[in-house]
Amino acid sequence: MSSLQIQVRIKHQEELDPDFANSIAALPGGENLSRCIQCGTCSSTCPVSLYMDYTPRRIIAMTRAGFKQEVLASNTIWLCASCYECTVDCPREIKVTDIMYALKRRAMEEKVYPKRFPTPVLAKEFFKSVLKTGRSNEGLTVTWMILKTAPLNMLKQMGLGLKLLLRGRMALGVEKMEGDPTQIRRLMEQVEVEEKKTH
Amino acid sequence: MRYLYYPGCSLKGTGKAYDESLVAVFDKLGMDAKELPGWNCCGATAYMSVDETKAFALAARNLALAEQENGSDPIHLIAPCAACYLVLNKVQKYMAEYGHLREVIANSLKAVGLNYHGTVKVRHPLDVFVNDIGLDKIKAAVSHPLKGLKVASYYGCQVVRPYAEFDDQYNPQTMDQLMNALGADAVDWPLKTRCCGGTLTGTVEEAGLRMSYILLKEASKRGANIMATACPLCQFNLECYQGKMRGTFGDSIDLPVAFFTQIMGRAFGLEAKRIGLQRLFVPVKAAPAMA
Incomplete structure (x- = not known):
């Protein structure tokens, strides 16, 4: 048995x-x-x-x-x-x-997430946009996300993008904060410095 | 009461009509709430998943800028976007609760010449309209009562959770009261605070699309002929994807979804363009009293 x-x-x-x-x-x-x-x-x-x-x-x-x-x-x-x-x-x-x-x-x-998975890419693109201009630019952020994760979907999403554009709901130019956007970069760098100090 | 207005990024993009209608309604009610000079992105959901402390520092910079405008009274900072409202409130709470975080943020702000002492009050416009201005004053401003308009008031997640103290977290009422004050009928429905899918509609569409669809279907079933929202992302998900929902779920869903401030503006007799009605995908003209 x-x-x-x-x-x-x-x-x-x-x-x-x-x-x-x-x-x-x-x-x-x-x-x-x-x-x-x-x-x-x-x-x-x-x-x-x-x-x-x-x-x-x-x-x-x-x-x-x-x-x-x-x-x-x-x-x-x-x-x-x-x-x-x-x-x-x-x-x-x-x-x-x-x-x-x-x-x-x-x-x-630790870089453990599905390849070409859009959420982490979206988060990173968002981060980059804010670092540069102090604001998040929805149109550009989402465009980069699609291009980097599923470029073929770009065509499918173009209809929506166009409709938004026609209704003035998507800025073609880059939205920037008033004043000096480099203050954002300096603030973010300082956070890194301060975090190292306290650890 | 001294107010400042924090629009947030979405209100300068897809949620432009929220910005326009809110400003027009403030104006009509004689409220002085100028835009916070030099404001930046609040940090929002996406930033929070990259670096939490940096997201908090971004939010705190706005509070520090607002505090600079303090006179004898503290500033009430009006944040209409649900995500901004949540993040600005969250950084207040977390700076009070977690000493280490407070120290890192305070020192970082200092390095760019800013300070924050925790005196700013973050307010949602629903709270301001109902609890500061008052429903009587709102009623008095109505020139076009919204007779026959059946509104499903949709609060979404982040206006009421986890921080709002001005309304009930499970069955909020402020938007319903506001809609009734405009002469409309607030429809009783159970999904007022159920999630619309948030950013999932863009990242995991299959899940996000159905979450929004469930809300629209339930609101229609309950007799609503319009849905009112208080968040730019909710409005975008619920309105701009209806065509796709019709294809995906084989349903004839077709429900106008407007910002609650657009509906207020209509009742106040404001011109359609001033309250951004032309920016909607699903025309509101079909709804009673909205033409």
């Missing part, structure tokens, strides 16, 4: 990252991570959980347990639309939305 065939379905503790939870909990908004009682309110209230590979409740549990790789590679963090429903409803006052932001930033830092 052959023996029962088994395989490990989840990781052994020694394969997990023991520092992951602490690094997330240490960020502003992450402080209540360990208070989760796994009630699932966040998952049931989330309007996008139906598309997620791991629901918000599972992401919290996995973050806490140190499933770093799985959490950062999940589509969950990119599907979060920042509606703050989970944050408001959580009976343990966990700022779930802030934790999702922290995980997105970590995934970008």
